[in-house]
Amino acid sequence: MLLAGGAALGAAGTAGVVVAGDGGEAARTAAPAAGPQARQVLKSSAFRLQPLTGYGPPRAAPRKLKVRSEPILQISGRGRRMMLTYDDGPNPAYTPHILDTLAKYGVRAMFFVCGECVVDNKELLARMADEGHVVGNHTWTHPLLTSLARGEIRSEMERTSDVIEDAYGERPQWFRAPYGAWNRAAFQLGAEMGMEPMAWTVDTTDWETPGTGVIVDRVESGAAPGVVVLSHDAGGDRSQSVHAIREYLPYLLDSGYQLTVPPRRTT
Structure with a gap:
């Protein structure tokens, strides 16, 4: 079932939706029954598609996507699915x-990373x-981005995709504009590079350091089916964010929410 996009701070307009799966499963997989998410240990070898170093086949060019005019604000799918996202790292x-x-x-969660931060912290992307x-x-x-020329936006995006591929093992399939400031060039270039635009539904405003309790x-x-948390x-100083997830994550799981990530596109 598709979920309608909601209002998001810093993101313009009403967005589309994306079917989110758990670690790359088929998009049409039936959702689990309501209840706390299973807390099993994840197998590390299942997620990296390519080795971080060594030799292999030539990397294929990213598949160009349809150009959107609005970012995605929510996820879709059956059950009480939510997604946690973190910006600006790794730190x-x-x-x-x-x-x-x-x-x-x-x-599992989504991390929207800045290339200049990845350079000195590649081991965190490997993790x-x-x-x-x-x-x-x-x-x-x-x-x-709205203050940059098209060529400057392309450079910002391409360099970051390159360093992500080196550290993470594959090129990113998602893009988030800093400050939620989108323009036509960002949508076009993202689609050209095989990346969908992802915004958010609930902004914790942790960047204001309002206190751990406020973030929680x-x-x-704000928890609800389809919500994307920023x-x-x-x-x-993100110590409040570190403490907050220790409180709200078990609460969400005990409330029957499944914290998910988008499925990996393979074609």
Whole structure:
């Protein structure tokens, strides 16, 4: 069942939807029955499609996608599905703690990373690949895209996709504009590079450091089927975000939500 897009802070318009699966399963797979998500240990070898180093077949060009005019704000699918997303990292001070909590509960999330942060923290993207998380493109330097020329936007996106592929093992299939500031060039270039535009439904506004309790309340009160939660693992002091996920994640699972990620496109 398709879920209608909701309003998102910083994202323009009403968005489309995307069928989210759990670690690359077929999009039409029936959803699990309501209840706490299983907290099993994830097998690391199942998620990296290519080795991080060594030799292999030539990399295929990304499949061009239909150009959207609005970003995706929600996920679709049966059951009580939600998605956690983190922007601006990776950061060695905060990202590992968030990954530890996700691993503790057997949950996968999306990380929209900045290329300049990946350069010195490639091992964190390798860990994300091992643990089944999805990595998206959040540009190289986190600029306001609406202030850049088309060639500058292309450079920001391409460089980031290149370093993600080197560190994660595959090129990203998702893109998020910094500040939620989209323009036609970003949609066109993203589609040309094989990336769908992903926004969010619930903004924790953790970047304002409002307090751990406020962040937890915004996630728990905003929880609903199809919701995409925006948080941050870099770009400032993210200790509140680290503490908050330790509180709201078990709450969401015990409330019957399945925390999921989009399926990997293979064609």
